[in-house]
Amino acid sequence: MIYDVKHETMSREELEVLQLERLKKIVHYVYEKVPFYKRKYDLAGFHPDMIKTLKDIQKIPFTEKSDLRDNYPYGLLAVPISKLKRIHASSGTSGKPTVVCYTEHDMEIWKDCCARVCGQAGLEPDDIVQVCFGYGLFTGALGMHQGAERIGAAVIPASAGNTERQVMLLKDLKATVLVSTPSYALRIAEIARKLGYDIKKDFSLRLGLFGSESSSEEMHAEIAKQLNIFTTDNYGLSEVIGPGVSGECYKKNGMHINEDHFYPELINSDTLEPVKPGEIGELVLTTLTKDGMPVIRYRTKDICTLDYSPCECGRTTVRMSKILGRSDDMLIIRGVNVFPSQIESVLMEIPEIGSQYEIIVTREGNMDKLEVRVEVADGSLLTDYKKLMDLHQKVQHNLRVILQIDALVKLVEPLSLKRFEGKANRVTDLRKKN
Amino acid sequence: MKVEQIAVFLENRKGRLCKFAQVLYDANINIKGMYIADTTDYGILRVITNDNEKAVKVLKENGFNTTVTELIGFKVSDKPGEMHKVLKLLNDHNVDISYLYSYSEIGSNQAAILIKVEDNEFVSKLLIDNKVEPFIEK
Structure with a gap:
């Protein structure tokens, strides 16, 4: 109406x-x-x-x-x-x-x-x-x-x-x-x-x-x-x-x-x-x-x-x-502009992983590191290790296609990432402390 | 010949393996055989218990991602050459083994061998035809 x-x-x-x-x-x-x-x-x-x-x-x-x-x-x-x-x-x-x-x-x-x-x-x-x-x-x-x-x-x-x-x-x-x-x-x-x-x-x-x-x-x-x-x-x-x-x-x-x-x-x-x-x-x-x-x-x-x-x-x-x-949560990683929303779009299109994720940015020396944590949702992947590796590579590949930079993907156990009842805060930028 | 195994996704994080064992212990479930390889961030733990159905239930309740897989289980005598005999048979029939683990109870003169293969029906029949003794979990 x-x-x-x-x-x-x-x-x-x-x-x-x-x-x-x-x-x-x-x-x-x-x-x-x-x-x-x-x-x-x-x-x-x-x-x-x-x-x-x-x-x-x-x-x-x-x-x-x-x-x-x-x-x-x-x-x-x-x-x-x-x-x-x-x-x-x-x-x-x-x-x-x-x-x-x-x-x-x-x-x-x-x-x-x-x-x-x-x-x-x-x-x-x-x-x-x-x-x-x-x-x-x-x-x-x-x-x-x-x-x-x-x-x-x-x-x-x-x-x-x-x-x-x-x-x-x-x-x-x-x-x-x-x-x-x-x-x-x-x-x-x-x-x-x-x-x-x-x-x-x-x-x-x-x-x-x-x-x-x-x-x-x-x-x-x-x-x-x-x-x-x-x-x-x-x-x-x-x-x-x-x-x-x-x-x-x-x-x-x-x-x-x-x-x-x-x-x-x-x-x-x-x-x-x-x-x-x-x-x-x-x-x-x-x-x-x-x-x-x-x-x-x-x-x-x-x-x-x-x-x-x-x-x-x-x-x-x-x-x-x-x-x-x-404009203030845009991450600049190794000189490339990355919006957390882009990462979310990629992750949501992969059915084998859960809908929660975490983004962690760190700096080692002069190198920014982008880590993305996702939960393995699909039990059938466990029949052999290669399937998990394939999933890992798929997430990494799809992120690279959209972001133009490499992200370190971590597969974690279901229900292990933080859940949010109000506004979700999925990004941790540890570079700011340095 | 077929044996059910539970596969569990496990992060390489302090305390996770211990937590896994705790969950089974709390449910009074006995671990018969278990296998895990060294990996970096995560791995798949494979386990056979005395009550797989219950084990899957309690593991799921505790947030573990699990799946049940069928393996081929057989017994070999605890002496030189016995393992080779079976593996040669499989090799001669072009059976590809994606992973294998074994366990032998102390004091027993036989070892249980568990293998993951593509075609369980074919391998079962092959082993039975060649008089390899099946491993039947009690």
Whole structure:
């Protein structure tokens, strides 16, 4: 279902008029209300009156994660604290978390945008939705929870963890939709199998909405197969609003960005210039409507492409590709750029290995070493050693074809790699310590 | 002639072999024969127990990747030339052995030989026709 027909199917011309009007307003708004933006813009010689066309957005200085951290906790607020209705925080990888604040107005936008994402994925009012994100400061759980409720579905706020119980709830409460990270979906499938369930027979699941970490097409195919569901990807980030920025429709050809609220740009992370249409770049987002803590030209560090052609589903909003990587988690190994997502794509296409993996990068002398650990899933390989060797070589070969560099592949025992209930963290770069 | 063997994927990591033995011990399963070669990162452990079905179950429960394979098992007398006799027979019939291991109980005058071959039916018949004594696990 299309939740907001007006805004999701607007013509490009109409949409751009709306976006420009909102952009002018929000830039003036932050300039007046948030000293941080005024200082920054004055220093850069930018004034909100300089916005005449959408293209003029390129004149505005960027906002970065460090700006949010430096202004912890309330420095970027545009309203008095008394106006706030909800406060979330994103997991800070170092030190303080990043705080995100919502007014009543922001909460409404957030719920609407999450409802749109649910509608895009194919959620219906009679669905039963099990949300297996950790409830709490993390925006994912409550965001999708509110979106599904707004559609009219019943929500099971199962939260994350205790996977055996999750499996029991999925089965007994006849959940039709799963909301989780893609890696947790695989974990659920693994535990369901271990408990002896026949997923096709014992479960009522039909649809999955996966987000909060990037995942390859191949990983989605694997989840679809293991859980016997239709899978969709969605995208959001706390600094901007949480989930609700974009989501896949049933056509699965990109995630529709809710452009009337979030204005997207793609830039080259090094030159900071816009990339050419169709090219890969870093996603930069501007919140056009939030009033509590707007962010202007926020550098997400997420790498993707944008497709402005209208979608067969009827929506006209721009579609972003799956996240191909993060400009800051790209690994440079022996001078070659390697995205963990590329490694995942290769591994997911090899049926004899499990769906968990670990990537470890080390340096010996001046030489970077890339190690990839995978679990041997197929027992029939054990009939003779050569089959294991062949598998080993196949993984190594397929990785070399895609990455252009050699990876050291380690076959490990099933269930020996780390499992994730929230965001998966599969990459360990030990070079940083040196 | 056929003997069931369990193959177990084992990482070359401290404590794994010991853990394997612990799992079988906890289930009160006796190891009759066992074979593992030196490899670098991982290897395949081959084992024959007094209760393979139960062994597979408990190993799987404890996260070991296993599979059951059929081998050919026969007995030879514990004296010079006996092994050669059988191997020559197999060689003359172009039977390729992918691996072999043996065990002999102390005090016994015979050794059990286990071999992995391509065609179990053919080799069984060949050995029986040539009066090689089958190894039957009790």
